[in-house]
Amino acid sequence: MMSMNAIETHGLIKHFGKRTAVDGLTMSVPEGSITGFIGPNGAGKTTTLRLLLGLVRPDAGSATVLGHSLTEFERYLPRVGALVEAPAVYPGLSGRTNLEVLARLGGHPRSRVGEVLETVELSDRARDRAGTYSLGMKQRLGVAMALLPDPELLILDEPANGLDPLGIIGMRGMLRLLRGQGKTILLSSHLLGELEHVADWLVMLHEGKSVYCGTARELLSQRVELVIEPEDDLQRELVTRITNAAGHAVTTEEGALRIACPAGFDKALDRQARETGVTNLTIRVEQPSLEQLFLALVKGQRP
Numbered sequence: 104m105m106s107m108n109a110i111e112t113h114g115l116i117k118h119f120g121k122r123t124a125v126d127g128l129t130m131s132v133p134e135g136s137i138t139g140f141i142g143p144n145g146a147g148k149t150t151t152l153r154l155l156l157g158l159v160r161p162d163a164g165s166a167t168v169l170g171h172s173l174t175e176f177e178r179y180l181p182r183v184g185a186l187v188e189a190p191a192v193y194p195g196l197s198g199r200t201n202l203e204v205l206a207r208l209g210g211h212p213r214s215r216v217g218e219v220l221e222t223v224e225l226s227d228r229a230r231d232r233a234g235t236y237s238l239g240m241k242q243r244l245g246v247a248m249a250l251l252p253d254p255e256l257l258i259l260d261e262p263a264n265g266l267d268p269l270g271i272i273g274m275r276g277m278l279r280l281l282r283g284q285g286k287t288i289l290l291s292s293h294l295l296g297e298l299e300h301v302a303d304w305l306v307m308l309h310e311g312k313s314v315y316c317g318t319a320r321e322l323l324s325q326r327v328e329l330v331i332e333p334e335d336d337l338q339r340e341l342v343t344r345i346t347n348a349a350g351h352a353v354t355t356e357e358g359a360l361r362i363a364c365p366a367g368f369d370k371a372l373d374r375q376a377r378e379t380g381v382t383n384l385t386i387r388v389e390q391p392s393l394e395q396l397f398l399a400l401v402k403g404q405r406p
């Protein structure tokens with residue numbers, strides 16, 4: 104394949120009536136990555152995934168999936184596994200039988216059923232009725248269904264939705280396993296923290312546009328959060344003035360000042376404070392969470 108990106112979109116737009124769900128989205132998903140597609144409720148994640156799967160048509164813009172244009176979805180869809188809407192599961196049939204029915208319909212070898220059950224760690228409960236499964240097990244059955252065609256690209260919409268912490272950890276392990284098998288995984292979440300530990304590429308979506316598209320490591324290392332506990336109002340005002348002049352916002356939390364800013368701003372702040380005679384400023388540098396980074400990006404403070 105020519106392209107190193109499993110997915111590329113260029114200025115993708117989708118309106119629903121007067122509402123713009125996807126608003127000129129340009130992004131990429133590198134081959135072999137676990138890409139986190141993150142943004143708050145209503146940001147346009149599901150609509151983007153549905154566009155990529157040929158379920159809705161864009162009003163403008165273009166995209167390629169596995170090297171083929173969106174308009175040729177019949178060329179790439181056989182190589183894509185997706186869990187976007189709740190899958191049709193027969194609750195009265197076992198997990199295994201559900202998969203066997205699907206395998207027969209899709210023309211996949213029956214041996215795939217055992218393999219995908221292993222991958223999603225559902226083998227032990229495969230003979231139980233799907234209707235009795237916990238939410239986490241239902242999600243894993245859905246992923247197993249998406250994996251039946253042994254896809255190169257796996258698209259999962261909110262796979263961790265409603266899972267407890269243990270379920271989320273299990274899901275992460277499964278995603279890493281699939282990446283190890285050479286698959287590209289694109290998964291969406293509105294809970295930014297969920298993807299912090301597993302995604303190696305991030306696309307952050309806000310109001311239908313990408314506010315960040317790049318490596319997770321770069322995003323996490325370029326920005327820091329400074330925490331300062333001022334000794335008096337003079338220090339408080341000085342820090343606020345210097346920070347605002349540099350174009351960064353200051354928020355107050357339990358008396359401490361918090362500043363989301365590029366790495367290195369702590370040194371500039373300290374130097375400028377010293378120039379005005381304040382030499383005893385204590386600045387703590389913290390690694391912000393994805394949630395804080397998202398908020399900083401949305402406020403227009405690009406790294």
Ligand SMILES: Nc1ncnc2c1ncn2[C@@H]1O[C@H](COP(=O)(O)OP(=O)(O)OP(=O)(O)O)[C@@H](O)[C@H]1O
Pocket residue numbers: 119122123124142143144145146147148149150151293
């Ligand atoms: N079929 C539709 N008809 C009308 N409006 C729609 C339709 N699908 C989505 N929208 C609107 O488009 C916007 C984006 O929705 P979308 O479901 O893509 O967001 P999302 O990021 O997936 O959100 P969530 O995390 O809540 O699933 C929302 O304002 C939504 O109401």
